[in-house]
Amino acid sequence: MDNKKEKIIRSAIQVFKEKGIEKTKVSDIVKGAGVAQGTFYLYFPSKLAVMPSIAEVMVKRIVEAMEEEVKPEKEFMEQLEQVVQVAFKITNDYREIYALMFAGLASSQYLSEWEKIYEPYYAWMHKFLIQPKATGVLRENMDVDATAKLLIGLIEAGAEQSYLFDKQDEKKANQKQKEVLEFSKNAICK
Numbered sequence: 602m603d604n605k606k607e608k609i610i611r612s613a614i615q616v617f618k619e620k621g622i623e624k625t626k627v628s629d630i631v632k633g634a635g636v637a638q639g640t641f642y643l644y645f646p647s648k649l650a651v652m653p654s655i656a657e658v659m660v661k662r663i664v665e666a667m668e669e670e671v672k673p674e675k676e677f678m679e680q681l682e683q684v685v686q687v688a689f690k691i692t693n694d695y696r697e698i699y700a701l702m703f704a705g706l707a708s709s710q711y712l713s714e715w716e717k718i719y720e721p722y723y724a725w726m727h728k729f730l731i732q733p734k735a736t737g738v739l740r741e742n743m744d745v746d747a748t749a750k751l752l753i754g755l756i757e758a759g760a761e762q763s764y765l766f767d768k769q770d771e772k773k774a775n776q777k778q779k780e781v782l783e784f785s786k787n788a789i790c791k
Contacts, residue, residue, distance in 0.1 A: 608634040692760035
């Protein structure tokens with residue numbers, strides 16, 4: 602990614618957090634990025650056009666965290682638990698950015714790009730599920746592509762309910778995390 606574009610995205614995240622989407626102006630974003638306003642428009646036609654790039658940054662962080670934290674030498678059940686833990690941790694750590702991202706994407710025409718943006722995460726989950734299915738750990742009739750998307754949706758919904766919508770205390774969030782894990786195990790395992 603171009604250095605100027607990265608600066609614009611980082612600045613947009615910060616300014617959106619501070620001022621909110623409605624009150625943010627492109628001039629605020631470029632000031633924080635240290636670039637000219639014309640430079641902004643080379644990359645983005647509007648302030649909301651930055652939202653897919655913010656989402657791409659978050660998906661990249663998720664995939665990197667999964668690759669780092671999910672240990673392939675562990676049994677599948679332990680790996681699945683690690684997947685759920687990582688997703689909940691990232692949602693908690695970046696709750697403000699997630700809230701901005703969802704608000705920005707929902708208020709723009711960019712919501713349709715969501716599947717494309719999430720493709721690296723779907724690909725990671727597909728890879729995560731394919732070997733356990735081949736070795737008989739997972740249901741024989743399971744569609745790996747569909748399950749990868751559904752599993753990500755389930756895990757993220759649980760994490761978002763805990764940290765974005767309900768702002769639950771840690772005990773309730775941990776309980777929801779356990780329920781998401783149990784539900785996932787029961788849905789995909791033999």
